[in-house]
Amino acid sequence: NAGVTQTPKFRVLKTGQSMTLLCAQDMNHEYMYWYRQDPGMGLRLIHYSVGEGTTAKGEVPDGYNVSRLKKQNFLLGLESAAPSQTSVYFCASSKTGEGGEQYFGPGTRLTVT
Amino acid sequence: SQKIEQNSEALNIQEGKTATLTCNYTNYSPAYLQWYRQDPGRGPVFLLLIRENEKEKRKERLKVTFDTTLKQSLFHITASQPADSATYLCALDDDYKLSFGAGTTVTVRA
Numbered sequence: 001n002a003g004v005t006q007t008p009k010f011r012v013l014k015t016g017q018s019m020t021l022l023c024a025q026d027m028n029h030e031y032m033y034w035y036r037q038d039p040g041m042g043l044r045l046i047h048y049s050v051g052e053g054t055t056a057k058g059e060v061p062d063g064y065n066v067s068r069l070k071k072q073n074f075l076l077g078l079e080s081a082a083p084s085q086t087s088v089y090f091c092a093s094s095k096t097g098e099g100g101e102q103y104f105g106p107g108t109r110l111t112v113t
Numbered sequence: 114s115q116k117i118e119q120n121s122e123a124l125n126i127q128e129g130k131t132a133t134l135t136c137n138y139t140n141y142s143p144a145y146l147q148w149y150r151q152d153p154g155r156g157p158v159f160l161l162l163i164r165e166n167e168k169e170k171r172k173e174r175l176k177v178t179f180d181t182t183l184k185q186s187l188f189h190i191t192a193s194q195p196a197d198s199a200t201y202l203c204a205l206d207d208d209y210k211l212s213f214g215a216g217t218t219v220t221v222r223a
Contacts, residue, residue, distance in 0.1 A: 004156075033210075042117075042202065042215035043157070050209075058210065090156050097209035099145050099164070104156030 002026050004105035006091050012111045013081040021076040021108050023091030031094045032074040033058075033102065034066060036087040043090065049074055050097060081112045115140040117214040119203060124219045126193055134188040134217045136203035143206040146179055146186050151200045151216065160201075161188075193221045 007022045023032065030051050035043040035058075045058030049068040063085060065077045074093075078085060089108045094100035116139045126132050136146070145164045149157035163170040163179045163186070170177045176189040190197050200218045204211040 035213075040215055043204075043213040045210060045212075048210060059212075092156070099162060099206070101147065101159035101162065102157075102211065104158070106156055107154075 004091055004093055004103050006089075006105040006108050008108060009106065010109050012113065013078075014113055015082060017081050018077065018079050019081065019110075020078075021089055021091075021110075023074045023076070023093075023105060024072055025074075025091075025093040025103070026072065027093060027095070027103065028071070029093035029095050029103070030071075031097050031100065032068065033092045033094075034064070034074065034076045035090045035092065036060065036085075037090060037107075038087050046076065046089075081110075083112050086110060086112045115207075115212065117141070117203065117205060117212060119201075119214040120217040124217060126219070126221055128193060128195060128221055128223050130193055132190040132193050132197070132219050132221070134190075134201055134203075134219070136186040136188065136214055138184050138205055141184075141205050141207065141212070145206045146177075147204045147211065148175075148177060148186075148188050149202040149204060149213075151202060157202055190219070193219075195221045195223050197221050 004025045033048040034046040047066040052071040091105040092102040094102045118137045147162045148160045151157040174191045178187045200216040202216045203214045
């Protein structure tokens with residue numbers, strides 16, 4: 001079991017460029033989440049999904065889009081990157097939404113110049 | 114507004130001592146609370162879950178308490194070891210999602 005994997009591990013973008021972060025899980029989990037982590041601010045939820053084909057907004061969704069076409073994959077897109085989106089992005093998955101422990105990927109460090 | 118506050122300062126303790134971390138929250142009514150460990154450059158790893166009707170939960174050298182009246186959870190690491198050095202995050206149930214605190218960094222000196 002690979003658990004939760006994220007691609008890429010590092011990326012540098014110029015302002016205005018777009019990119020997609022890929023998250024994959026092999027645990028057959030229904031729920032998947034995208035967070036960003038900034039120094040001193042903890043993890044903040046960007047978008048989440050409660051099942052294949054569904055997505056919902058979290059705490060900080062502006063500037064991001066997501067898709068969950070397959071149960072095992074959750075994609076996070078940045079349409080026009082801004083320096084404020086410089087952060088470490090974590091994907092997580094859980095079997096259930098209520099009380100379910102979340103399994104996190106290793107993170108993607110994104111720098112926008 | 115909703116707020117989750119963990120120890121504002123890092124915790125430095127001697128090996129063998131007990132580390133006590135606090136997690137205070139306002140304007141939440143969580144049915145459960147979770148604790149995670151995060152090492153530098155890695156994703157968080159789940160440690161413990163405690164439900165609102167449970168006062169205390171233990172796992173090996175870890176102990177968590179949950180006081181819904183005080184709106185507080187305490188996380189204890191007993192007989193601490195240098196390998197316990199990490200950042201510890203509390204997370205609250207927020208309508209089938211989790212809201213995380215900023216974390217407390219613990220350093221255990223040998």
